[in-house]
Amino acid sequence: MARQRLTIATFGEIGYLSGPNDRVVARARYRDWDGKNRLVQATGDTRKQAERALKAKLADRSLFQPTVSDLSPDSPFPDLVTYWLEDLELEGRISKRTLQLYERNMQTLVLPVFEGLTLREIGVARCDHFLKQLAKQSYNRAKQARVVLRLALGLAVRHEVLPRNPMDHVSRMRRPASTPNALTPAEVNAVRAAIAYWEAGCSYSGPRPDGQLGAIIEVMLGTSARIGEVLAIRRRDIDVTRATPSIRISGTIVSHRGEPTTRQDHPKTAKSRRTVAIPSFTAEAVRRRLTRLEDTSLDALLFCSREGTPLTTNNVRRQLRHVLDLAGITGITPHMFRRTVATAINEQGGVELAAELLGHTDPKITIQHYIRRNEMVNPATAAMLDRVFSKDE
Template sequence: MSRQQLPPQIKKVDVLDRKTGKMVVRYQLTVDSGLDPASGKRRQVRRRYATEKMARDALSEVTSAAITGTFVPRKAVTVEQLSADWLASLHNARATTVNAYVYALAPLRERHGGLPVQKLSRPDLDRLLIDLRDGGTTTAKGHTRRRWSARSLNKAVDAWRSMLAYGVERRELAHNVAAAMRKVPRARSEMQSYTPDEIGQVLRAADRDRNGHLWYLALSGLRRGEIAGLRWSDIDLDGRTLSVERNRVQAGAGNVVEGDPKTLSSRRTLPLDDGLAAVLRRASARYAQERLALGADHHDSGYVAVNAAGEPYTPDTLTRMWLKMAKTAKVRPIRLHDARHSCGTAMHLRGVPVAVIAKWLGHADPSITVSLYVHSQDDALKAASATLGEVLTAGH
């Protein structure tokens, strides 16, 4: 069988191998790749390949891309440059969302920032994900990272995928090497809540704590970020209302970002009962006393969740203090967010309509309230069992 003739776009040439200093055979491809979208002029691609097959495959790929208008020329845009450009393009994203992306992209930018993004490979991303999962990677400041949770790993995959998709859209990349990456399986831990008796124990301990008003707010259904972002100007003690106007969230160690509430429905105004109003009135008076005592040394930040110098607590600090409070109250430790869950469950057990609970907690859809927050507790299940038993044995 005769050897297939080379197409006119491929030429067999002898070139000097710079590594060995010897002449080697290469297959040079010269082909039209369509119009340059920036200049409107026709482009021509010239590349060399080690084998004829590689050159033929490249010819087919370039020709097909030129016809469909999807050809991407070789460029020197780096991972760092594309990451920065993508983050700058997120004009409509919330500040908290952008900061979460910055945090998720940091390991990729640290390890591969100087690499041309067209050379970034799927194995590069897989190795980085494994290293983050196992812990021990180093930050730009020289600190050693702890192991990332499945949730953080999946946020990283989302960020890499979105950033590279932006590169494809901008014609910096021919394809997205992260597109087929699978998420890390997450162990779903069931939400916990305190029983009414446990809530009573926590509140009795809170009455002896300088920051006790914060735990009243948590058990009244506010999110951690909502407590951290609450200001005294949001509370009308005379009118007995509390308005959720902002959210302060943790975006990596030591970095706190303030923005709008989590969702549109999260922005809400809640009535204060006599008990909570009295607790907040005492906390407000203490804030004024501390400000007067420290004078110019008091920061007077206006936040409700502050230390004695008026400096706002970070959300992570609130979590640590909450766990310490649980220990003091001699109740089982649950997440600070589960204190909010306890509020929804307690309301449900007292017959408050789900739609009202959803409004109180700031949920747009009551079905979210049912699926995430409202679970019958063990005591309620036992009561239901006893009621059922009475029905079943009534005729015997």
């Protein structure tokens, strides 16, 4: 067969020539990812078949620079997940606890739906549908899934495996309306009474009370600190000798899977590191606890096991739930005390002071997640209406 030529704008000039067994060979020069022209060819029984085979081969060639990950648009999604988790660990920018949380959310929420797909099959519509279906079950689970899916696909875009991140175009998630739940002073005193009754041995059940649970609650109420931050307080962080006693919040307790529970030398965020003046009821509980500490070193934890090791946040939560269940009190978690403190300070001193005490960088976070709305309208409105609409005598 005589050589024929046909100009195709996308691929340049395609040439045809006879091949073995009278098959047609179509070939063209292709400008590859590195800027070099390479000869690509394909065969077919007819010129049209050879041309289609050549175009398919050219379309399958990567338009992007290859990466060390060996990922391509046709790679299975689980391969990207494995590479993404390894990349996060190598970067070292997030804590080990956050890394474990990402891995858990990916394994339990995303992979069951996406594990059979290749990367090129994951588009905007599929991601959007997935998040909406998950949000029907739980907004928080959908939010967690959105975070890890966006991060993993974002890595594929950065490494030029995908041209765009489909998560950039999914519908915005709408958080269900909710009101932060905080305790009233009466409810706080009921919790105190239940713990005191249990610690006095009047309702003995489980391990013998060591007097720490009640003091932990008083410190949370007096500092607004998270449970992990309270359990990380050391002797050196406490000053109860001055006229205004204080506690410095400078760390938190972390429990990594397969590793012993340890004290981390910084709290959740940079602004969370702060010194808090404590009320008299907290100072009293701290003084009592200090007298019971056998370890006199400055790095001794205020709350610890009998061996001096850190308490785990899960064990304290479990113990609090157990004690309150015995008293018929349900639905109270350690974090609720943080919201209770925020609500009280907001009512007494305003949201700016509440945000500062909680260590928030933005008061909007305090308002949205920590302050219980006061439904009582200012009673001054009643006097105003009386002046305007009172009945004539």
